[in-house]
Amino acid sequence: MEKADCVVVGLGPAGAISLRSLALAGAKVVGLDSASFPRYKACGGALSAAAQLYLTEQLPADGWQKAVEDSLEEINVSLLHGDLLQLKAGSPVALLTMREKLDHLLVKEAAAAGGEIREKCACTGVELVKEGAVVHTVSGPILARTVIGCDGALGPVAKSLGIAPAPAGAALEAEVEVPPAVLSEWRSRGYISFGRPAWGYCWVFPKKEVLSCGAGTFRRGRAKLQEALQELLTHCRLTAYPKRLAGHLIPLFNHRRPISKGPVLLAGDAAGLADPLSGEGIANALGSGIIAARQAAAFLNGKITDFNSYQKEIRQKILANLTIAKRLAGLVYSRPGWFYHLLRGNPYL
Ligand SMILES: Cc1cc2nc3c(=O)[nH]c(=O)nc-3n(C[C@H](O)[C@H](O)[C@H](O)COP(=O)(O)OP(=O)(O)OC[C@H]3O[C@@H](n4cnc5c(N)ncnc54)[C@H](O)[C@@H]3O)c2cc1C
Numbered sequence: 001m002e003k004a005d006c007v008v009v010g011l012g013p014a015g016a017i018s019l020r021s022l023a024l025a026g027a028k029v030v031g032l033d034s035a036s037f038p039r040y041k042a043c044g045g046a047l048s049a050a051a052q053l054y055l056t057e058q059l060p061a062d063g064w065q066k067a068v069e070d071s072l073e074e075i076n077v078s079l080l081h082g083d084l085l086q087l088k089a090g091s092p093v094a095l096l097t098m099r100e101k102l103d104h105l106l107v108k109e110a111a112a113a114g115g116e117i118r119e120k121c122a123c124t125g126v127e128l129v130k131e132g133a134v135v136h137t138v139s140g141p142i143l144a145r146t147v148i149g150c151d152g153a154l155g156p157v158a159k160s161l162g163i164a165p166a167p168a169g170a171a172l173e174a175e176v177e178v179p180p181a182v183l184s185e186w187r188s189r190g191y192i193s194f195g196r197p198a199w200g201y202c203w204v205f206p207k208k209e210v211l212s213c214g215a216g217t218f219r220r221g222r223a224k225l226q227e228a229l230q231e232l233l234t235h236c237r238l239t240a241y242p243k244r245l246a247g248h249l250i251p252l253f254n255h256r257r258p259i260s261k262g263p264v265l266l267a268g269d270a271a272g273l274a275d276p277l278s279g280e281g282i283a284n285a286l287g288s289g290i291i292a293a294r295q296a297a298a299f300l301n302g303k304i305t306d307f308n309s310y311q312k313e314i315r316q317k318i319l320a321n322l323t324i325a326k327r328l329a330g331l332v333y334s335r336p337g338w339f340y341h342l343l344r345g346n347p348y349l
Contacts, residue, residue, distance in 0.1 A: 004030045005300050007135045007144040008115075009123045009157050012041070013282050014268025014289035015150030016106035017058060021293035022148075023115035027300055030144075031115050032137060034122035037107045041099035042173040042246035043282075044205050044212050046072070048094055051283035054290065059109055067102040068095045069208040073188040079340040080195035081235040092188075096205050096212075123151065125160035128262045146263040146296045150289060153249040153269045161261045166272025167254055169200065171216030171279055172225040172247035176238050178211055186211055193232065194336040197223035199329070200279065202232040213238060216279040218250055218329060250274045250281065253322050259314060260307040263299070267292040273318055277325040277332065284318050291317065 008019045011033040019031035033039075047055070047068070055064040071092035076084045087093075111117050118139070127134045132145040149157030153168060178186075186206040193202045200217035213232055217223035225247065233239045251272040259271040267273075268285030275281065295310040332339045 001134070002140065002142045004028050004142055004144045006030075006146045006148065006296050007032065007142050008148045008150060009126075009135060010149070010151035010155055010268075010270065011037070011107050011110070011117070012103055012150060012152065012268060012285060013106060014270070014285035014292075015148070016103065016110045016289075017054070017286050018148050018150065018267060018289035018293035018296070019115035019117075020058070020106070020110035020113045021290055022296060023110065023113040025293070025297040027297060029115050030118060030142060031107075031110060032118040032121040032123060032135075034120065036119035038100040038104040040244075040246075041103060042171070042248055043099045044171075044173065044203055044214055045069075045097040045099055045102070045207065046094040046205060046280065047097055048278075048280055048283050051280075051286060052095060054283065054286040058286070058290065063109065064102070064105060067097045067105045069098055069101075070096040070188055070206045072096065072190045072205065075190045075192055077340070077343065078191075078193045079337060081193050081231070083344075085340075085344050093190075096207055098207055123156055125156050126264055127160070128264070132263045144263075146265070146299050148289075148292045148296060149264060149266045149270045150268050150285070151270050153251040153272075155270050157264065158266055158270055161264060163258055163261065163266070166251035166257055167220050168249040168251045168272075169216065169218040169220065169274075169276075169279065170223070170225060170247060170249050171200075171214055172229050172245070173212060173214035174229060174233065174243040174245050175210045176213055176233070176241050176243045177209070178238065178241050182241075183209070183211070191236065193235075194332075194340055196231065197225055197228040199223065199333040202228055204232070204236055211238065216250060218252065218274075218276045218279050218333070250279050252276050253319055255319070258311070260310050263307075265292045265296065265307055265310055271314070273314075273322065275322060275325050277329040284322075287318055288314060
């Protein structure tokens with residue numbers, strides 16, 4: 001059977017960054033993905049300050065900036081598409097990317113660092129054995145000393161280890177192909193509306209060639225995302241244009257859900273690390289991917305013999321913030337009207 005020090009399953013931001021880090025640490029590491037890159041991914045593509053920091057720290061100088069298409073310099077906020085509150089920051093609130101570009105760039109960086117990439121190579125499950133774990137793929141099994149599962153919210157790694165899916169919200173995105181004149185009206189300007197869908201918001205973010213319009217809800221349960229998205233498109237007069245529609249789960253953490261088992265670690269959406277206030281998941285995918293790679297390298301070097309320290313580090317560096325975000329989400333989304341009026345009444349905004 002083929003052997004590797006580590007197999008990284010899934011090459012989104014979590015997988016690509018961990019593959020790169022492990023390759024740089026000198027491990028024989030194979031990264032596989034069921035898709036081939038560049039691949040489409042429904043996403044608002046907003047890169048928070050934390051995501052930008054990880055990318056800057058990890059990648060060659062300014063390399064990732066090539067994937068940036070616009071920045072949010074002004075955000076118009078409303079409640080149920082009513083009055084607008086215009087927020088302008090001294091520096092961009094977020095940078096905006098297309099995931100096809102960003103994820104492809106990260107995969108290329110991982111390959112350049114020495115990580116072996118296998119595209120169109122779906123994992124079908126992981127089996128724990130005495131020597132480590134066997135990663136079953138459509139192209140045959142690989143025996144790995146350790147495995148990092150970065151295969152998203154519904155991937156097979158956690159499932160095959162008997163780890164229940166993370167509780168999840170969901171988001172639905174329409175990439176709307178608007179003419180250049182409409183696009184220029186939105187240049188560097190975003191729109192966020194609270195109140196519908198329940199426990200979430202709608203957004204419009206400008207990209208180079210499309211507008212990302214979406215509706216997301218960040219707790220379990222049905223939230224009428226399609227209706228909320230349609231309402232957003234109607235309000236912004238965007239219904240007439242061609243669009244690509246796709247949605248996905250927003251997996252949220254649960255303190256009782258394990259994020260490692262034996263020699264297998266979970267990172268990113270597979271670990272349920274999306275932010276319950278903003279729905280943002282790229283930063284924690286990168287952060288957990290980096291931590292997972294560091295822990296896997298320590299395991300391969302014999303410095304640690306289990307991954308209790310991974311759970312601990314994720315708890316300290318990521319879950320602590322998500323716990324606060326969850327409390328804030330409770331305050332904001334249980335009374336979105338109060339939150340909006342608080343924003344409106346703030347003389348500093
Ligand atoms: C509509 C929407 C909008 C969003 N907007 C934002 C945003 O603006 N900003 C933000 O920060 N976050 C956003 N998110 C969340 C963000 O997209 C995710 O949190 C992020 O992609 C997680 O990265 P990841 O690497 O963990 O997983 P993913 O990016 O999902 O990557 C998982 C990879 O695993 C691969 N895979 C799956 N199954 C298998 C298999 N069996 N075998 C091999 N490979 C497999 C997939 O092909 C994929 O490449 C949004 C999510 C949605 C649904």
